[in-house]
Amino acid sequence: MQNYLLQQPGCLKYLLMLYVLSFSVHSMQAQCLNEIQYLAGNHQIACTNVDITSWGSVSGGTSCTGSIGPFVIGFDNINGGYTFTFSPPVAGVSLGFAVIDNQEFNPVGREEVSLMINGAPYAFPDNGSPNCDDFQAIVSPGGNLRCPNCPDPLGCHAGCVDVNIYETINTITVSDTHFGTGGWGVTFSISFCCEPPCLVDAGVLASQDLELCAGSTASVPNAANTSLPPGSLLQYILFSDLNDTIGSILLTSNIPEFLFDPDIMQVGQTYYIAAVAGQNIGGNVDLTDNCLDFSNAIKVLWRPSLSVVFSQDNPNLCAGECTSVTVTFTGDPPFSLTYTTGAGNLSIAEFQENTGTIVVCAGGNSASGSLVIQAIKLEDAHCVCD
Helix, strand or coil: EEEECCCCCCCECCCCCCCCCCCCCCCCCCCCCCCCCCCEEEEEEEEEEEEEEEEECCECCCCCCCCCCCCEEEEHCCCCEEEEEEEECCCCCEEEEEEEEEEEEEECCCEEEEECCCCEEECCCCCCCCCCCCCCCECCCCCCCCCCCCCCCCCCEEEEEEEEECEEEEEEEEEEECCCCCCCCCEEEEEEEECCCCEEECCCCCCCCEECCCCCCCEEECEEEEEEECEEEEEEEEEEECCHHHHHHEEEEEEEECCCCCCCCCCCCCCEEEEEEEEECCCCCCCCCCCCCCCCCCCEEEEEEEEEEEEECCCCCCCCCCCEEEEEEECCCCEEEEECCCCCEEEEEEECEEEEEEEEECCCCCCCCCCCCCCEEEEEEEEEEE
16 A cells, blocks of 8 residues: 655745836926016016016017917017016026018018027027927027028918926026018017926836736836936835825835735735835935826736645555545636656646546555655646746
């Protein structure tokens, strides 16, 4: 008669699978909402005192083809401009321009709008960028804004809205200069920011949602398209509630990897991984920072550990005989079990339920002793265990 061992301990290793998705970039822009409406003089507006001076061809009103205003410069082919002086300085300005013009049938003459920030020339953003969305706008080699030379009998027009300049600004000068006989003037608006804009951006995590075996490491790629101004920091968090991100943070890491912690987490519950960016306080992101920013969140679900137990009512087996052995699984069916007996041959069995049977045979010349059944690999609906 031969005796055999019929129990196999739980799994020791798990297979982690990650999938990468394409992603879209998100960004944040501060808005400067304190619009200047006065055409001249010294005025207290919001957080600062604004002194407004002008020269040349200037007037007030809105353009004939748009609502941008109230400043008009360069009318009737005469140069003009405005200077705005802020005391104390402001954190940035937003400008909008309309009806940069070339007259009908004027392929040579033109006008150019130029900016001076704190006495230094400032180049306009290229046309077609998010900050200058009029496809007809042209940025000259000197960084000025103009419309194309005009072969059109109806004239050519261009504009550039949402020109956002984020820096400490004492003075800004907007000028319109004519070259030749082209140009009928420019209408523009100006607003300023009292507080520095929030330029920190936690970026995007490019990963599918994760479904893992307990004990596996939840890992996602590093955040992409981040913006981290000096003094800021990027970290990663594991949290449990999308409606209370900060209040449900369980773990924080400097790398996008988290291990399952049974002391504070449960299998079968959904968690989330996100990047967070903000002010660096002692090596951690300040969660009270007014500019705190979070990336998109990746779902993480840890499944229970897989295991298989072998059992049999009568453990005695004679040489040359076969017997049925009951197998009991933890996990979610279906199961695929790869196992071996003392003979060393690998067998694979499939199961649709959490219990089933396998047939084990002792060789005809088997000596007395234990016949060991060993699980080599176990898979369920979600996990793989070697």
